[in-house]
Amino acid sequence: MxxxxxxxxxxxxxxxxxxxxxxxxGPTLLRLIxxxxxxxxxxxxxLGVDEFAFRRGRRFGAILIDMASHxxxxxxPDHTADTFADWxxxxxxxxxxxxxxxxxxxxxxxxxxxxxxxxADRWHLLHNLATGLExxxxxxxxxLKAREPETAPAPAKELEEESAYERKIRERHYDVQALFxxxxxxxxxxxxxxxxxxxxxxxxxVATAESLMRERPRRTSALTPHKPHLARRxxxxxxxxxxxxxxxxxxxxxxxxxxxxxxxxxLARHNGPRAVPPPPPAVADIVRWIxxxxxxxxxxxxxxxxxxxxxxxxxTEACRLARGFATILRRREGDxxxxxxxxxxxxxxxxxxxxxxxLRKDLAAVTAGLTxxxxxxxxxxxxxxxxxxxxxxxxxxxxxxxxxxxxxAH
Numbered sequence: 527m528x529x530x531x532x533x534x535x536x537x538x539x540x541x542x543x544x545x546x547x548x549x550x551x552g553p554t555l556l557r558l559i560x561x562x563x564x565x566x567x568x569x570x571x572x573l574g575v576d577e578f579a580f581r582r583g584r585r586f587g588a589i590l591i592d593m594a595s596h597x598x599x600x601x602x603p604d605h606t607a608d609t610f611a612d613w614x615x616x617x618x619x620x621x622x623x624x625x626x627x628x629x630x631x632x633x634x635x636x637x638x639x640x641x642x643x644x645x646a647d648r649w650h651l652l653h654n655l656a657t658g659l660e661x662x663x664x665x666x667x668x669x670l671k672a673r674e675p676e677t678a679p680a681p682a683k684e685l686e687e688e689s690a691y692e693r694k695i696r697e698r699h700y701d702v703q704a705l706f707x708x709x710x711x712x713x714x715x716x717x718x719x720x721x722x723x724x725x726x727x728x729x730x731x732v733a734t735a736e737s738l739m740r741e742r743p744r745r746t747s748a749l750t751p752h753k754p755h756l757a758r759r760x761x762x763x764x765x766x767x768x769x770x771x772x773x774x775x776x777x778x779x780x781x782x783x784x785x786x787x788x789x790x791x792x793l794a795r796h797n798g799p800r801a802v803p804p805p806p807p808a809v810a811d812i813v814r815w816i817x818x819x820x821x822x823x824x825x826x827x828x829x830x831x832x833x834x835x836x837x838x839x840x841x842t843e844a845c846r847l848a849r850g851f852a853t854i855l856r857r858r859e860g861d862x863x864x865x866x867x868x869x870x871x872x873x874x875x876x877x878x879x880x881x882x883x884x885l886r887k888d889l890a891a892v893t894a895g896l897t898x899x900x901x902x903x904x905x906x907x908x909x910x911x912x913x914x915x916x917x918x919x920x921x922x923x924x925x926x927x928x929x930x931x932x933x934x935a936h
Contacts, residue, residue: 527539527543527548527550527554527555527558528558528559528562530542530543530546530555531555531556531558531559532559532931532934532935533935534918535552535555535556535918535919535923535931536552536553536555536556537552538918539552539555540552540555543555556927559927559930559931559934560926560927560930562930562934564930564933564934565599565933565934567599567600567617568592568599569619570592570593570594570599570617570619570620570621571593571594571621571622572592572593572594572621572622572623572624572645572900573590573591573592573593573599573620573621573622573623573624574590574591574592574593574623574624574625574902574904574905575588575589575590575591575610575623575624575625575631575905576588576589576591576625576626576631576902576905576906576909577589577605578909578912578913580916580925585604586604586605587601587602587603587604587605587925588601588602588604588605588609588610588631589601589602589905589908589909589912589932590602590613591904591905591908593624593900593904596904596907596908598908598932598933599933600613600933601925601928601929601932601933603925605630605631606630606634607629607630607631607633607634607637608634608637609634610630610631610634610635610638611633611634611635611637611638612638613638614634614635614637614638614639614642615638615639618639620639620642621642621643622642622643622644622645622900623635623642623643623644623645624644624645624647624900624901624902624905625644625645625646625647625891625902626646626647626650626902627646627647627650627651627654627884627888632644632888632891643890643894644890644891644894645891645894645895645898645900646888646891646892646894646895647895647901647902648855648895648896648901649901649902649903650902651855651885651892651895651896652817652852652855654881654884655817655848655851655852655881656813656817658877658878658880658881659812659813659816659817659844659848659877660809660810660813661877662840662841662844662875662877662878663809663812663813663841663844664809666838666840666841667806667809669834669837669838669841670806670807670809670812670834671806672804672806672833672837692739695735695738695739696735698719698721698729699729699732699734699735699738700735701719702715702719702721702726702729702730703729703730705718705719706730712726712727712730715730747781747785748779748780748781748785749774749779749781749785749786749789751778752774752777752779753789755773755774755777756770756774756786756789756790756793757793759773760790760793765790765794767783767784767786767787767790768783770786770790771783771786774786807830807834811827811830812831812834812841815827815828815830815831816831816844816845816848816849817848817849817852819856831845840874840875843873843874843875843878844873844875844877844878847866847869847870847873847875847878848878850866850869851866854866854896855896858896858897858898858899859896859897860892860893860894860895860896860897861897863885863889863892863893863896866882867882867885867886870882908932911932912932915928915931915932915935916928
């Protein structure tokens with residue numbers, strides 16, 4: 527019954543006990559939990575510490591982990607430096623503290639046991655670097671988009687709306703030439719198409735339909751004076767009829783949007799669809815390509831990152847420094863951190879300099895984190911387990927009951 531109570535709590539444990547033919551009430555199961563003696567804190571070589579939320583974003587506690595056994599040894603009611611310092615004073619046998627970059631735990635460790643070795647978690651270091659890189663890439667978002675090759679503007683004749691007269695000449699020329707190439711005589715083509723033989727002979731002799739077209743007075747409309755402007759804006763990539771109608775309305779156009787849309791449709795038919803440039807890579811993808819392992823990236827990702835760096839010298843410098851730090855972190859070459867900090871100080875990327883200044887404020891713990899094999903993975907795993915335990919009570923249990931379940935449940 528104790529194991530059922532520790533695993534499921536009161537109400538859920540009561541339902542399971544009924545299926546096990548050992549009926550027991552939920553309050554009885556909770557009393558069994560409170561009757562169990564809590565284990566004493568053993569002498570620890572390395573203590574892991576991290577915060578967890580009683581209520582997300584409002585109230586927090588702290589979980590303390592034996593990094594050798596990966597088992598929780600105590601739970602604190604808050605995550606302040608004073609509470610952690612008091613706990614360390616009561617347990618002077620702690621050898622090393624493994625923590626995140628949080629200032630409260632660093633300050634509490636120094637207050638509780640001055641000079642105690644501290645180790646900063648490597649994942650949090652890499653996360654801080656990624657946050658700075660994201661700001662850098664966001665500032666240079668314009669460099670992510672590939673520059674489109676400059677194309678010569680199409681002749682004005684091609685951008686104007688084709689008249690019914692020109693369309694008729696073009697279609698007739700195509701039909702006559704197709705039959706003439708098949709070997710049909712002028713008389714046969716005339717009979718098949720219903721055209722005069724003189725007309726067929728004239729169309730068969732010329733190579734292009736344009737040579738048959740003569741200048742004719744065009745029918746004008748309220749849109750005619752604005753067609754060159756619309757054609758130019760269409761080649762620039764704007765194909766929104768309402769937007770273009772508003773633009774030419776400011777130039778004196780009094781017509782409606784439908785006329786603009788019909789003219790744009792004619793441009794699309796005669797000039798073909800315009801190629802849509804690929805979207806620029808996302809900022810998160812750029813950051814992932816920079817600090818991720820190069821051997822795990824595709825050839826396309828490497829090429830895209832290379833193209834971005836070619837267009838932006840500052841992203842190139844940030845990439846070089848960030849990859850240098852990531853290499854130090856993965857190989858645990860903490861002795862090279864000093865040289866990297868010197869390079870970062872001379873960088874033109876302000877986010878890299880800010881990151882380097884943050885490392886200097888916690889230099890001993892950061893160097894230890896980049897050298898020793900310790901990390902906060904076991905602590906994060908226990909924080910995930912706490913989320914399950916605290917949600918089983920849905921806010922009905924106090925800190926005492928939750929603390930017991932965290933420490934006693936296997």
